[in-house]
Each structure stands twice: as structure tokens, then as C-alpha cells.
Amino acid sequence: PPFSCHPHLFLHLDEAASSWDGPSALSPEWVDCIQASDMCNQNPYCSSRYRVMRQCLVGKEKEAMLDNNRECQAALEVLLVSPLYDCRCKRGMKKELQCLQNYWTIHMGLTEGGDMDDSSPYEPVAPNRHPDAFRLASISSGNTAPKGFHCPDAERNCNPCLDAAKACNLNNSCKRQRSSYIATCSKEDPNKGETCSKKRCHKALRMFLDRVPTEYSHRLLFCPCQTEGCAERRRQTIVPDCSYKDKEKPNCLELRRVCRQDSLCRSRLADYLVNCWMTPHAVSTCPNQDNHQACLASYARLIGTEMTPNYVDSSFSNWTISPWCTCKGSGNQEEECMNFLRYFTDNTCLRNAIQAFGYGIDNMQNKSVSVPGTSAMTKTGWDWTTGTSEPPFVAIPKVIGLH
Amino acid sequence: LYFPQNEYIETVYVGQPAGTPILQVHAMLDSDSERPHFYLCWSSLRRPAHSSWFHLDVHTGVLSLNKTLEESDFAFPNQHSWSVKKLVLHAMVLPNFSKKSHCVNRNSPRITLDFVNATLPQCAQTDMKELCFPHRDTSNPHIMENRFPGALRQLRRLTRLNVCPNYTITYNVESDTPAPFAVNENTTELVVTAPLDREESECYRLLLVCTVQTELVITKVETSLDVFVNDEDDNAPYVNGTDTADIVISFNRTKGGSFGTLFVFDRDLTPIYPIDQSHNKYVGTLLNSDPWLDKTFDIKGTFSEKKAAHGGIRETVHDYQLVLKRNLYVNENRTVQLDYLVNDTTYPGLEGTVLLHFNVTILPVQIRFANITQMFTLTRRASVYAQVGRVCVENCQHFDGFSVLYRLEVPDRNVSADLQSCYAAISITQAPDEMWGVLYVNDSGALRRPECQDLQYLVVAQEEHTQQEASTQIHILLDGEANKAGQESQQVLSCAENRRRGDCESVRGLGATTGRCQWRQGTEKGISENYSTCSPDLRTCPDSFCDAVESKDTSICPQDCTKETVIGGHERGLGNGIKAGYGTCYCYSEKCFCEKEDIEEVICDDM
């Protein structure tokens, strides 16, 4: 089956499980950019150019520096044949941000045109092992919503997103991590008078998605819905009032520019495009031979960055995913803006990957696999702290403490 | 000179001989005298190895092979993709000859050639669409309005020129709406035949028809092409309606207050991206030199994109509001006129400006009470902090930008010491941002003394800055029996501690206007704003607002003021208090609880 659910006998409470079960070790071809940087620093010829290159990229005029400054170009040419040119980073690795920063030190100078799309700093994904299974699941394409996941007849008000919450709540680590980011994202930020601190909320969301196994996090993000209530719960998963919405919508090209100034956001956006975007005429709907899992993982890792995407409303049949931005005010670059927005709103690979995930749950549901119990014992009772305030009609998450 | 297209995509195959044409780049003229000179160029990269395999004709912009592509050309350093090699080139256009090979600016289109490790498909293996149009030409042309006609795109697929020599391939262009486009039959280039006007049409949806004629069969293949029209600042700003706003400033005269709105329209676009280079830059200048005006007023301008009624063409609306830079004193009284010149700095023509007028009348604010004696009745059994009522100068609820302070005075100074102490019964307070005073019981003992009969006070209101004062008489009628035996023995606690109606209505509580606490019985099932609770005065507590009197002591109305933990199902008010609760909400000093009414309490040992 495209999605497997295996019982957990022991749940190590602080297991930093990789959030994506790609090839575990860095495949032999790739050196990671921290090692590559160390190797360069051990070589005087390389390390001096590396220092120069870092200077070239500081400050506003880095475009001009790269184009016209002889020293910057000479430095770049040396670094092109150093390990730094070919290094990559592993998703969820230790010191991931530093690895990404090292990567962009070289590749910032290489992007051949301001607004062209970047190549991904992360190691390439291995092609999908069971292309047929995926193809069966993703038989339909285009944006007519195929016959989605169907609820087993037995369950009257089946709500896969509620089941996903249950699975998380019954797992100590998932429950704790989920409570932590919801509490952070629902807490009023008194000094700024805003409803919450978006920065802290994003960090908490990233930690949740890094630490909690994808079988829990993806189920919360991509649970298939057949009712509006379920779709609204799915939309609320990332506490959008804090992590997603803002007073005003920036222009999408502006949002992309801001994202590209941050190594993490730039890297994860590039990874999303590499793993989730196929040029319209391609044979399969997802890169890497329809590797849906890689697409979902790179989509999930965008959550908690400037480019955080989310379901735009609570429609379940014809849902749309988008970052919080608009193409109004794009001037002559409206087409470019619309093309960028389509990476999210009109992305067949992403749509199929999410639907395939739904079929996966369907298979799991039919085999009535019991939700993995935990054997972790805690001497204490469990607790919630009492709740928060929220707007009248749609309640944002509640934070409860039984202490 | 500019490129209408910023990306070209084509496929090249092993075995294609030197001289094979691949694609043609085009540049559009900005002025009639310009002549494009095309060059391949490199951004900051070293000249890529594969660049020498290609030649770009300086005049025609045709990219062709400089050498025959060999299988050995596939062995590339530093390339990790598996099946197809991506060769990336960049082109630039200059108005004159040049030896430079460095890409001049960021607007140099990218040419991506998929180099396939196979030979060019023969005529029999090439379907009509492959023959007629480039495989994945995704980039749509963008043409600047008001420019010269010219060729913008090669329709013919140059790499397939000689694949089917006995086919005759011709192109023409169709469009639902009239569109100034045609095909140059000799060069098979798509040509724009007249200057375009974005304000008339932003995008032309063309249908490119490729007709392939063989001896026996004529086949037509179609594909659509969107040609976008880029905007430039070729429209002056204009006012649709009035250019004058008549503004009266009276009660609300607070710093930051905004008044009146005037609109200026512009049929051009004002992009919000990139933020710093906002084309169609509007600059506004206040033409008055009076320093007072400069210190007091500012004009705030914002703009937004909207679609014109007919044709849905995007245009810009600028709106301008008068803003106060500081609070105005209550005695400020003058009429001024502000002229504000709006200048569309990027509009080349002369009439790029619009003059707006703000006629401002500033009225003074009278601090006065309505000339009536306000009467308040109060039971002698009222507890300390019981709220008696509010006093407010006329229009106080509209005031903003200045503050009025209230105090109580005894009208008759030379009353006896005993009587003087009666006046300690009532006091007045005021929340920082509120414009009214709240009368409350300050000394409940005095209320109960027989000698303290009806109390008359003078309420004085004073405007903080100008010290302008007004006063009024208030009369507090005490009803109920004076308590000859002196203080009532019962201790006064917080009403909120009581969990049942019986306890609640039988005790005295802080702030209780009737002397007894009042019970509110909730009716709803779940967590609701109408929770059951015991209150000193149901008119003001709970009302989700920790008012001036309640904030003097949290035990007066913890339901509105508590910052402590609340146990049980509830929703917190903004900042503090309990906005909604489950069942009955009650509070001790350390904690509040909201829970369904329990039947009887079980001590753990009795189990």
C-alpha cells in the first residue's frame, strides 16, 4: 500500500525521528555542506576564496558585486571546483540551517537570473520504489476532484481528521508536541498587542514537524475529508490565525523575495518545487516517478516558514492550498505572480499526493489497524491549563490543563 | 530595446550537424532608431563549456549549432542529472556592436536546451504538433504598450525545418477580438502590427494555426498564445467627483484621528512589488507654509488596485485623508484651508498633478454640565464600593484627544464636623481612558448613621490642559432605615465566593448596591457567557469589563477582573476576567472555578 502504518511497541518520548523516511544515511554521492566547508577551510587556497565569497554576499549590492567585482568572480570560479559546489544537506539533519547557509554561500552567486527558480539544497530524492501503486492511486489527474476517500459505511460520522487527532493524543510525544505548538500559537503576545507571536508559532510548528513521525503529522495535515466540519478541523491544524493569516496580504512576488532572503525558507521552497512541481506536459504527475511521499514531506516542511501554505477554506471536495499572498498590485509581473501562485493553487502533483495519502488511510481503515498504544508510563495524572479566548463563530484551538 | 520573452525552451539531439538552427530570440524596439545586436552572455559564472557549441546571429537572433553534437559531448563534469542534460545559455541585446560577453543586466532571457542522448526523430516519428510548435514553450510574450510594431516570436520550429522536406508548413493567427497581430509569411514570425494600449486591453489571447500540407492531406494544428501588454505611466491622475473636502473637527480631536477622504484615479498600474521601485510614483506636498498647519496636520495617502467597470482593466485608486499630528486643545477655534498637490512623478506629460483642498473648521469644546440637578437614590444598606451612578459633562461620550477630570466637593463648607464626616460616604473615580466619573460608596458606615441624611455634592469637571471647569449639583437620596445600633456585625466578603443562590442572597458583599449580593442563574448547557454566578451588582458585573471601581479591589468583581487561574470549562476575557463559563463560576482569592453545580461534597476518606 502507498502508506504503511506499523504498530509502535515503545515510544521513546524524545525520539527525534526524521520527519521523512527517505534514504537514512546521506547517499554516498553527496557530501554535506558542513563537511564540505570544513574540507575547504583546511585548504588555504580554498578557504581564502570562501572568505572573499562570504564578503561578496553581505549587504544590499550583492547582485552588483557578483556581476562586476573581479575578486568575487575569481573566488566563485575557485569554489566551483571545490567540494562546496556539489554539497547538499540532509532533511532534518543536525545543524541543518548552518548546512543550508553554507550551500547558499556558493549557490547564491550561481542562480542565473534574479527570479529564476532555485535548485534544491537538499539531497535529491530517490525515485519512488512502487511507481505502479502510486499510479493506481493517482489515476485521475487534472483538477476535477476524483472520487475521494470514502468513509467506511459502519462509521456514521467518520472524520479522519478527528481520528488523526486521536492517534496523536494517544501518543505521548505527539500529544506533547502538538499541545506545545497550539499553546504557543494561541497565546496573546501582550507587548505587541497582537493575537500571537507569529515567529514563535512558526518555530514551534517546525519543531513539531521535525520531531513527530510523519505517520502522525501527515495524518493531521492531509486527512481526507467528506464534511465541512472535517475540512475546517484540517484547516485549523496549523492554527492559521497565527501561523498563516496576517492583517494584510503581501504580493506573492514580495513574499517570495522575503522567503529567498532566509536560508531556511529559500531552501524549503526550492525543495518543494523540486519535489512537487511537474511542468504541465510531463508524463507522471510528480517528480521522481510519482514520489508522493517526497512531495508531501517537502510541503509539510514549508509550514513554519515565511511561505507557510494552508487550505484557504473549509471546502472538502474542491479544496485549494495557497500561501497567504495575493497577485493584486503585481503591475507588469502579474503573469509571473500567477505562475508562482499556481505552484500551490493549481498543482496536480500536490493534489494527487494528498489524495493518495487519503487512499492510504482508506486502506489502513479497512484493515482496522488499531492505533498504536504506548507503553510509556508516567507517574502523574495528565493536565491542561484552562482555555483561551477566541472569535465567536469559529473557535480556534483550546488549551486545557488538568493541573 | 527589450526582450518580450524571458525564457526559451527547445530540445537538441546527438548527431544534429553544425549550422542547424535551433530557435530565434526577438527584441522589441523602444525607439525607432534602435537596431538590436544579439550576443550570448554569462552572468557571474565562468563561461560554461557547452557555450562554444552554439552561435547566436548578431542581427537575426537565430541560435544555431557551432558544431555537430556528438555522444562524447554527454560526458560532463559536475552534472548529476541522469537522463537528459540541461544546457543553459543566456542572451543579451545591445543597440550596437560589442565584444563584451558579460550579461549586461538582469533582463537576459534564459535559453534551456534539453540535450537528449538520441538522434533527431525522423519525419515518420514526428507528430504534427511536434513539427509545428516548440515542445514546451511556456513563456508568454510581454510587449510594452505604446511601442513600435515588430516581430516578437518565431512560430516555426527551426529544429524541425528539414525533417519533412516535402511538407509545406504555413502559420496564421486568429483571435476572438480584433488584435493587431499577423504572421510574416516569409519569415514565419509573429508580428505586432501597431502600438498597443494596455488601458484598452491587458492581454490578447491568440490562436496560432499551423497548416501542414502534404501531397494528399492538409492538417491544421492549433495552439493558444497569450500576449500580455506591459503598462507604462502614460495616463495622468484625475479626480472623479470632488477635489474638496469640508471637515469639521469638534469633540474628536485626538492625535492620529483621520478626517475626510478624497480620491484620485489613475488608469495606470501602481505595483506594490518590488516595494522600493513602485512605478507610477505618487508624491504629495502640502502647499501651505503656515507652521501651525505643518505642526498640526498631515495628509495620509494610500492606494489600491481595482478593476475598471468596463473591460475589467486594472487601474489604481489613491485616497487621501487629513490626519491630526497632535491632540488639539479644547479651546482651539479656527478655520483653515489646506491645499495638497498630488504629483504623478513618473508621468511624462505636463498635467501629471492634481490639487486637492481640505477646508477645515475647528470648533472649541464647551465643558459644561446639562443644567439639571442629578438625583441618585441609594439604600443605606449599600456596601463599600457599591456603584451609585455616573456623571458626565455634555457630549462626553464623543470626546477624544483630551481628558476631563471629575472631583466631588461639599457645597457648604461650614457644616459641623459630624455632618462633614457624612460626606465621606460617597467618592468619585474615573478610568484612565474614560470620559465620565463613577460615583461609589466610599464609607458605608457613614451611610447608616442617622445624622447623615440626604447628601448634596458639587461635582466639578476640569479639562486637564486648559483647566476649564464646570460644576453641577448632585443629590444622593438615602433610603432605608438608619442603623441606630451602629455598624452591622456581618463581615463583608466577595460576593463571587458564593456558589449557590441561597448563600449568595443571604450575605453582604463588596460593592453590593442593595447591601446583599445578587444571584444570576445561567440557563444554557455548555460554556456560556450567561454563566451562573453571584454578583454585587448585575448591571455592571459580570459584563466582561473591569471598570474603574471594580479595578480598585479584585474581590469586588473577580468575574471581570481576575488574572488568576480559572479551573473548569471557561473562556477568558480579553486580558482578564471570565468571558464565558460552564455551570457556576465562583472565585476565591487564589483561584476561580467554573463547574456544574455539585450535589454534595465527598471527602476522600468517606469513600
Added chain:
Amino acid sequence: ARRQKPCSLRELELTVSELGLGYESDETVLLRYCSGKCTAHRHNYDITMEHMMRTGFKKKGRKDKVSNGPCCRPTAFENDFSFLDNKSR
């Protein structure tokens, strides 16, 4: 009678609505609570309290109600738990 179960940590799966706090949510939680007897941990104090509750206090004209044995209570509580209520389904 058999010796009652000693005080220990127990678990029960139920929905947030079933907790009786007033919150409406179908989300399932794992309620951990303490239940059982602490008789094995009593002191002289507890025996005295039992005696005083039976007769001692009455003789001294006191109406105190006291605990005559340690209570089976949590030693600490886990940190917060968040959930989406039924308005968000």
C-alpha cells in the same frame, strides 16, 4: 474481604466532552488518574484521627471532619493539552 487495590496510576480513553469540564470536542484523550487504597501507608496519626472522628472529637465538643489516611492523589501533572473543539469539528 479481598485486600482493596492499592493506589496506582490508571488510564481511560474518552473524548474531551466526556471529561465534564464543559468543553465540547470529539477529540479523544488518554485520561490518567489515581485510584486505589493507601491503607498500607497510614501512621499513628491516622489511627488517632479515626478514633477522634468516631468518639474523641464529640467528647471534646468538636465537629471537625478530618482525613484518617493518606489520599491517592497525583504527585504531579503533565503539561498542557490542546485540542480543537467541535465548532472546528
Added chain:
Amino acid sequence: ARRQKPCSLRELELTVSELGLGYESDETVLLRYCSGKCTAHRHNYDITMEHMMRTGFKKKGRKDKVSNGPCCRPTAFENDFSFLDNKSR
């Protein structure tokens, strides 16, 4: 009813015999004990336990008896106390 007295330390003078421990001595001791209500210190946990005791546990087929509030208990005990019993008159 007035707010019940909160949990506090109380004292009572009585003889060793009156402690109900079985020792016979007329020596007088000062018995210190804890009595009163802890309702002000309850948590969400206690409210849930109260609800579960009333209906929740029954619905789930459980017969647990749990404490639905903190107990008024000594935090520590004084060290031993010696006395001469009645045989030594």
C-alpha cells in the same frame, strides 16, 4: 452556609489514653491535627474526577473511587513523643 473553614492546623489538649492508640496514661498531650476544606485548591483534574465519579466511570464500566480534591493532611509529623504510663503511677 458560610464559606467552610479552609484546611488549617488545629490543636486539642487530651490525655494519652484519649488518643485511642491503646496506651493508658493520664499524661496530657497537645494533639495537633489538620482539618478544613481544600476546595480553593482544586484543579481541572479534580473537577473531572468529580464528574467521573458521578457519571463518567459508570458509563465506561469502571467502579473506581477516586479523590476529587486535594486532602487536608499534615505535611510532616513531629518526632516521637515519650510519656510514663499508668503502671508507673
